[in-house]
Amino acid sequence: MRATLRWAHSDLRTHRGEALFLVLATAGIVVSLLLATALFGYATNPWQRVFTQARGAHVWLHTAVSSDAGKLASLEGVQAVAGPYPTAAVTVAVRGSRASVELRGTSERPDVGRPLLTAGRWLDPADPEGVVLESRLARALLAQPGDTLTLPGTSRTLTVLGIADSPERRYRPGERQGLVWAPPAAVAEPSGQMIGLRLSDPGDTDYAVQRAVTVLGAGAIGQVSTWQQARAEAQGDNRLLGQVLGLFGLGALLAAGLAVHGAIGTRIRGHLRDISVLKAIGFTPGQVVRVFLLQHLAYALLGAVAAAALTQALGSRIPGRLGDAVGVWQGLPGHTFALCAVPAGAVLFIGATTGLAAWRAGRVPPVPVPRPAAVHGGRLSGAARRALGLRVSGVPGRALRVPPALVLGWHRAFPRRPRSLGPVARLALPLLLIVVAMSAWTTIDRFHASPEQMGLPTALTVRADPALGDRGTRALLEDDPQVAAAYPGVEVAALVPGQTETIALRGLGTLAEPYPYALAEGRRAHGPDEAVAGQGLLDLLEVRVGDWVRMTVGDRPQILHIVGRSIEPENAGRVVSASLDTLRENDPGLSPTLYQLRLRPGADPERVADRLTQAGHGRLDVHAVPNPADGLSPLRGVVLGLIAVLALIGLIELLTAIGGTVRESERDLLALKAMGLSPRQITGITVTATGCTALAAAVLGIALGLPLAHWLIDSQGASSGIGAGIARAPSALFLLLLAAAAVLGAAALAAVPAARAARRRLADTLSAVA
Numbered sequence: 001m002r003a004t005l006r007w008a009h010s011d012l013r014t015h016r017g018e019a020l021f022l023v024l025a026t027a028g029i030v031v032s033l034l035l036a037t038a039l040f041g042y043a044t045n046p047w048q049r050v051f052t053q054a055r056g057a058h059v060w061l062h063t064a065v066s067s068d069a070g071k072l073a074s075l076e077g078v079q080a081v082a083g084p085y086p087t088a089a090v091t092v093a094v095r096g097s098r099a100s101v102e103l104r105g106t107s108e109r110p111d112v113g114r115p116l117l118t119a120g121r122w123l124d125p126a127d128p129e130g131v132v133l134e135s136r137l138a139r140a141l142l143a144q145p146g147d148t149l150t151l152p153g154t155s156r157t158l159t160v161l162g163i164a165d166s167p168e169r170r171y172r173p174g175e176r177q178g179l180v181w182a183p184p185a186a187v188a189e190p191s192g193q194m195i196g197l198r199l200s201d202p203g204d205t206d207y208a209v210q211r212a213v214t215v216l217g218a219g220a221i222g223q224v225s226t227w228q229q230a231r232a233e234a235q236g237d238n239r240l241l242g243q244v245l246g247l248f249g250l251g252a253l254l255a256a257g258l259a260v261h262g263a264i265g266t267r268i269r270g271h272l273r274d275i276s277v278l279k280a281i282g283f284t285p286g287q288v289v290r291v292f293l294l295q296h297l298a299y300a301l302l303g304a305v306a307a308a309a310l311t312q313a314l315g316s317r318i319p320g321r322l323g324d325a326v327g328v329w330q331g332l333p334g335h336t337f338a339l340c341a342v343p344a345g346a347v348l349f350i351g352a353t354t355g356l357a358a359w360r361a362g363r364v365p366p367v368p369v370p371r372p373a374a375v376h377g378g379r380l381s382g383a384a385r386r387a388l389g390l391r392v393s394g395v396p397g398r399a400l401r402v403p404p405a406l407v408l409g410w411h412r413a414f415p416r417r418p419r420s421l422g423p424v425a426r427l428a429l430p431l432l433l434i435v436v437a438m439s440a441w442t443t444i445d446r447f448h449a450s451p452e453q454m455g456l457p458t459a460l461t462v463r464a465d466p467a468l469g470d471r472g473t474r475a476l477l478e479d480d481p482q483v484a485a486a487y488p489g490v491e492v493a494a495l496v497p498g499q500t501e502t503i504a505l506r507g508l509g510t511l512a513e514p515y516p517y518a519l520a521e522g523r524r525a526h527g528p529d530e531a532v533a534g535q536g537l538l539d540l541l542e543v544r545v546g547d548w549v550r551m552t553v554g555d556r557p558q559i560l561h562i563v564g565r566s567i568e569p570e571n572a573g574r575v576v577s578a579s580l581d582t583l584r585e586n587d588p589g590l591s592p593t594l595y596q597l598r599l600r601p602g603a604d605p606e607r608v609a610d611r612l613t614q615a616g617h618g619r620l621d622v623h624a625v626p627n628p629a630d631g632l633s634p635l636r637g638v639v640l641g642l643i644a645v646l647a648l649i650g651l652i653e654l655l656t657a658i659g660g661t662v663r664e665s666e667r668d669l670l671a672l673k674a675m676g677l678s679p680r681q682i683t684g685i686t687v688t689a690t691g692c693t694a695l696a697a698a699v700l701g702i703a704l705g706l707p708l709a710h711w712l713i714d715s716q717g718a719s720s721g722i723g724a725g726i727a728r729a730p731s732a733l734f735l736l737l738l739a740a741a742a743v744l745g746a747a748a749l750a751a752v753p754a755a756r757a758a759r760r761r762l763a764d765t766l767s768a769v770a
Contacts, residue, residue: 019299021652025256026303026346027310028645032249033342034311035322035638038329047167047234051227054114056167057082057196058205061212062222062493069195075211077204082112082196086187089177091463091621092149092158097141098613098621099171100463101178103131104194105187113168113196115181120145120162128185130161137171137178138163152618153465158186169230173623175461175570192222202227210498219555223493224502232572244440247712248433248642253346255429255649257353260296262426263656265357276365285362292358293351300350304343312339322637409688423657427697428704430646430653431742435705436712437639437646438730443713444636446728447629454726455567457516458487458596458625459605462612465619470592476620477595480611482603487515488580488592494551494558496541503537503574505553507583508596514579515596520725521545522564525578528585532564536573536721549576558586565723569628573721596625628722650742651749654694658750661689662757679759686754687747694746698739 050056063069069084086105091098109115109122115132124130133143138160143149149158164181171178199208205226213221275288315326329335447454464473470488477486489508496503509515514524517532522545525531533549541549543562550559560578568575584590599608609622616622673682706729713727 021648021655022256022260022296022299023303023306025252025259025645025648025652026300026350027307028641028648029249029252029256030304030307030343030346031311032252032638032642032645033246033346034307034339035315035326036244036246036249037338037342038311038315038322038325047231050116050165051167051231054116054165054167055080055112055198056227056230057113058199058202058227059197059208059212060113060168060225061195061197061209061216062087062224063193063195063216064220064222065190065193067193067216067220069193069216071215072195072197072212075197075208075215077199077201077208078197079200080112080198082110082198084193084195086184086190087192087194088187088190091152092141092180093152093618094141094143094147094149098152099137099141099173099178100621101137101180102194103180103182103187105184105190106181107184112198113166115164115166117162117164120160122162123181123183124161125183127159127161128183129156129158130183131158131186132162132164132181133160134168134171134179135163135165137180140171140173140178152621153467158182167227167230167234169225170233172626175626206498206501209501213495217555218495218552221495221502222554224495226501229572244638248437248638251433251436252430252642252645252649253349255426255433255646256652257350258426258429259649259652259656260350261353261357262422262653265360265422279365289355289358289362293354296354297347297351300347304347308339308343409685409692423653423660423693424696424700427650427653427657427694427742428701430650431698431701431738432705432708434643434646434738435702435730435735436709437642438734439706439709439713439727441636441639442728442730443726444629446726447627451627452516453518455518455569455722456625456627457518457598459599459603460597460609460612461623461625462486462595462597463593463621464595464616468616468619473592473595473620476615477597477612480608480615482600482608483597484600485513485598487513487596487598488594489515489596490580490583490590490593492553494553494576497550501540501574503540503551503576504571505551505558505583506575506577507580507590508577509579511579511581515577516598517564517566517577519564520567520723522562525563525582527561527563529559529561529578529582530563531560531576531578531582532566533562533576534566534568534571534573534721535718535723536568536571537576538562538565539718539721540574551576553587556586558583567717567723567725569722570626571721573723654690654746654749657693658686658690658746658753661686661750662753679755682757683751683754686757687750690750690754691743691747694742695739698742702735702739 061069061072063084065086070081072078073081083106088103089100090103091100093099106123107125115122115134117132118135120132123132131149133141138144141149143160143163145160145162147160149160151157158180166179168179169176197208197212199205205228209224209226279285279288311326312330316323316330318326329338447456451457451459462473462477468476474486474488477483487509489506491504491506493502494505495501511526514526517524519532522532538544543549545562545565548559548561550557552558560576560582562576566577568577580590580592597608599605605624609624612620612622677685709729710727714724717726718724
């Protein structure tokens with residue numbers, strides 16, 4: 001054991017840089033995996049906790065006032081019901097902020113879908129104008145208990161009594177109404193009613209919706225929302241961030257394992273004589289393996305423990321969503337297990353790759369076997385010989401003006417042996433992951449820089465007072481100098497075939513002034529009954545571009561021909577869009593309920609929204625169109641951190657490749673000096689070999705990373721409903737700089753050890769050859 005420790009200590013003093021980089025890389029990998037675990041827990045558990053404590057309904061149905069929704073309580077599989085509650089759609093305002101809300105009348109606190117108070121108190125029968133706001137709506141309005149809400153266009157006011165959490169689908173400005181609980185007296189003229197169904201088996205959700213539509217009739221159902229949709233919205237961007245962190249963390253762990261494997265393999269080839277001496281003095285093969293295994297396990301363990309300690313102590317202090325996620329995750333039941341299991345798994349993986357490489361050390365014979373004078377496949381090629389001005393097949397060669405260091409360096413990097421491809425592959429992996437990470441960064445930037453290419457051609461959504469009329473509204477909107485176009489539209493809920501879910505049916509623009517959809521497939525809708533659809537809708541209905549689809553709006557069927565697939569960031573892509581004129585063919589009395597505004601280049605959406613709100617004198621409700629990339633802002637910091645970790649792993653591999661190249665070239669020094677090469681030229685051979693290896697790895701990493709990044713990003717887009725076609729590659733300048741940085745960095749790192757080796761004394765060189 002004493003000899004083992006002395007050997008490990010001596011090796012550590014010789015390779016301090018590699019040991020430090022390995023510890024740092026392991027720490028970065030474990031931090032990434034722990035943050036991914038925290039984000040997964042944060043995405044799922046808060047909503048699940050609220051749903052469980054509130055005894056949430058699995059299905060919520062918007063029905064007509066005249067329908068007998070109470071009959072649904074007797075359906076098979078329905079455990080309990082919430083409501084039916086009378087509802088009314090109104091607009092509320094406080095401190096200049098406005099929101100479209102649904103007033104839900106309830107005389108007492110529900111047992112199913114029970115709101116969980118976070119501030120204030122519940123409704124008071126003695127206060128008919130007192131209301132309770134759902135927490136996400138309250139945050140959007142910056143409302144607190146005691147605030148007074150006004151209803152624009154009326155003299156009526158409401159008083160906020162409390163704020164409560166709810167497991168229902170969340171409020172989204174301009175897309176989905178907020179939820180306000182109010183006494184029944186506050187909903188004197190209901191426009192519909194809401195009933196929630198809690199099922200004995202949540203897996204029967206689709207069947208329960210189908211049965212409810214059959215009992216009440218398709219014309220009585222306005223909209224259906226399910227617990228799966230609410231959970232998916234609650235998880236939202238947090239789950240995506242967790243997937244990104246987990247994917248890159250696992251990729252970095254694989255790259256680190258391969259780097260360690262390569263480092264040990266190179267070190268073994270450079271220390272064959274030392275290992276033989278160890279065996280000659282009594283070391284068993286198992287002890288030799290343990291020397292390398294325990295040494296690298298100690299490095300990995302140090303990095304993993306440091307990462308776990310930092311995440312536990314400082315993780316909750318990270319600004320933004322990552323810090324919130326870690327804080328919530330630390331309070332979950334499985335936190336301690338994950339905090340131990342993730343680092344342990346990383347250490348075991350590195351230990352497994354280390355053991356495979358160290359096993360070769362145990363097979364080294366006690367008596368060194370002389371290496372052959374010529375290595376099979378290592379002879380110079382014909383092109384290399386001609387470049388050096390040598391004779392080939394008796395034909396005088398033409399001496400080209402190519403530096404010998406360049407020719408010999410290229411040959412040393414690629415000596416036509418399979419083993420020479422190992423360093424290229426190991427170095428290409430972190431570069432490949434960097435390309436994928438930067439592709440994700442570029443895609444997010446494109447959502448902000450060119451939103452019209454990503455399904456967001458408009459910046460503002462406007463809902464107007466019906467008394468203003470279509471002409472008056474359009475005149476008011478187009479009067480603003482920074483509004484390029486105002487597209488009238490309507491959005492209604494439609495039942496899909498099978499009557500299990502509702503989708504969004506939109507009519508935007510007119511045939512004369514069509515809405516500028518971002519198409520990823522097919523063509524624009526410009527004929528009768530033609531429409532475009534999002535990927536989420538195509539997947540839901542199991543149809544493709546070119547098919548006809550049938551849906552039901554109220555009691556009216558709507559049959560549309562899908563001629564294109566649009567990129568749809570809204571409603572999980574479950575959107576079918578036609579022109580307003582197309583929908584009017586089925587319902588001539590249809591009038592616009594919203595307007596999508598396309599602004600001129602350089603216009604500030606917030607300033608335009610403020611001007612329109614003031615010009616409307618309380619008759620316009622203006623909201624910015626939500627950008628899905630806004631929730632992914634923490635990904636930028638994640639990408640930078642991952643690139644730093646991957647750079648460390650690449651640095652470890654470069655140091656390994658440099659060390660191997662220097663060691664394997666020691667026996668060639670005498671021949672090179674005999675040929676008349678100067679120490680500077682000999683140094684150039686090693687630098688060139690390292691640079692060529694880095695160049696080949698950069699080309700391979702970029703060539704494989706770009707299609708992999710497109711596939712991963714488009715697959716994520718398709719699974720989220722937005723659709724494929726959103727992936728964007730980094731600029732050619734960035735890729736060129738990445739390759740240049742890899743090559744120049746490798747050359748700079750190789751210069752010093754190569755120069756030292758080239759100036760070694762003759763006795764040292766003879767000893768190394770022996």
